[in-house]
Amino acid sequence: MNPPLAIGIDLGGTNIKAAVVDRDGNILHRHEQPTAAARGPGPVLDDLADIVRRLSSSPPQGVSPGDSKHLPLPPGEGRGEGTIDRVIGIGLATPGPLDLREGRIVLTANLPGWKDVPIRNALREKTGLPVTLENDANAAAFGEYRAGAGRGDDHLVMLTLGTGVGAGVILNGRILHGHFDNAAELGHMIVVVDGLPCPCGQRGCLEQYASANAIVRRVADLNRDRYGAVPRSAEDVAKAAADGDSICERVWDEACLYLAIACVNIQHVYNPSKIVLGGGLSNAGAQLLDRVNAHFRKHTWSLHADAPEIVLAQLGPDAGVIGAAMLAMPLIA
Ligand SMILES: [Zn+2]
Numbered sequence: 001m002n003p004p005l006a007i008g009i010d011l012g013g014t015n016i017k018a019a020v021v022d023r024d025g026n027i028l029h030r031h032e033q034p035t036a037a038a039r040g041p042g043p044v045l046d047d048l049a050d051i052v053r054r055l056s057s058s059p060p061q062g063v064s065p066g067d068s069k070h071l072p073l074p075p076g077e078g079r080g081e082g083t084i085d086r087v088i089g090i091g092l093a094t095p096g097p098l099d100l101r102e103g104r105i106v107l108t109a110n111l112p113g114w115k116d117v118p119i120r121n122a123l124r125e126k127t128g129l130p131v132t133l134e135n136d137a138n139a140a141a142f143g144e145y146r147a148g149a150g151r152g153d154d155h156l157v158m159l160t161l162g163t164g165v166g167a168g169v170i171l172n173g174r175i176l177h178g179h180f181d182n183a184a185e186l187g188h189m190i191v192v193v194d195g196l197p198c199p200c201g202q203r204g205c206l207e208q209y210a211s212a213n214a215i216v217r218r219v220a221d222l223n224r225d226r227y228g229a230v231p232r233s234a235e236d237v238a239k240a241a242a243d244g245d246s247i248c249e250r251v252w253d254e255a256c257l258y259l260a261i262a263c264v265n266i267q268h269v270y271n272p273s274k275i276v277l278g279g280g281l282s283n284a285g286a287q288l289l290d291r292v293n294a295h296f297r298k299h300t301w302s303l304h305a306d307a308p309e310i311v312l313a314q315l316g317p318d319a320g321v322i323g324a325a326m327l328a329m330p331l332i333a
Contacts, residue, residue, distance in 0.1 A: 004088040007055050008325030011094045013110030018051045021325035025147025029058040041117045049126035056084040089130040091324030093139035100181045103133050132328045136320050138175045141168025143323025144276050148314040155272040161281035165207035191258050209258040212280050218251045238284040260295030278313030
């Protein structure tokens with residue numbers, strides 16, 4: 001019998017990403033489309049069920065239409081020995097906070113108007129497949145753990161550095177959820193007392209200093225009295241810093257310092273063997289990693305050599321779908 005497959009879905013505020021994934025974390029077929037978030041949960045759920053149908057009807061492994069974003073197959077085509085018989089479940093990654101016991105989205109800033117949505121049962125009813133619901137940052141961490149930079153590291157923390165700072169913690173090979181299902185909100189770890197306000201209601205959160213948005217905003221603030229082009233993205237800031245722009249260099253270094261401080265705190269709380277840095281900021285590669293590591297070495301304790309290895313993520317924007325699918329697949333055979 002052919003080994004099982006699962007469908008991973010990463011439901012974001014802007015796009016829905018979905019893929020058929022094998023048990024080694026390889027993507028066999030993929031699909032991506034905009035999220036019709038403004039239409040509310042009902043139509044989006046219909047879209048998700050439709051995507052599951054399309055992906056389940058994908059041709060058998062080996063005749064995938066490459067990296068096609070859309071698979072407009074006539075009903076029935078590719079069935080038989082193909083994907084549909086092998087898909088054993090759906091892993092659904094969504095923004096939180098979630099109620100994992102009930103399988104509900106409690107509320108999410110990225111999907112306005114979504115409150116108390118019983119998404120797990122709704123998708124199960126529409127597709128007839130078991131659905132595993134997970135927070136998107138946790139799913140990305142699980143993806144890197146099972147198929148990316150953290151393969152083989154049973155104690156791992158991932159920070160996703162994008163518009164905000166998402167995080168997932170793997171302990172003993174399992175995602176840490178905590179009593180309220182909101183463990184590992186490391187982007188809201190306070191790194192500056194009475195620091196910058198955060199939409200979460202706290203002040204001085206890590207994501208106000210080390211996210212892509214924070215870096216761009218900080219450069220814009222410092223640039224107010226200067227003439228010349230203001231960087232529009234964290235990538236621009238990284239490039240300008242590498243070219244010797246003093247303000248960009250300073251802001252980049254500060255962001256890396258705060259990340260390093262977060263890594264020291266993570267080291268002491270979770271004692272992982274690896275901290276994986278992902279998200280858009282990690283595209284800066286060595287420019288990010290070397291600087292974070294340098295600050296980390298300066299600030300970590302000298303009492304014991306238990307420092308985690310800080311590395312770059314390997315799965316890029318696919319980490320969420322791969323992780324979600326892996327969560328829907330048992331570790332057997
Ligand atoms: Zn916050």
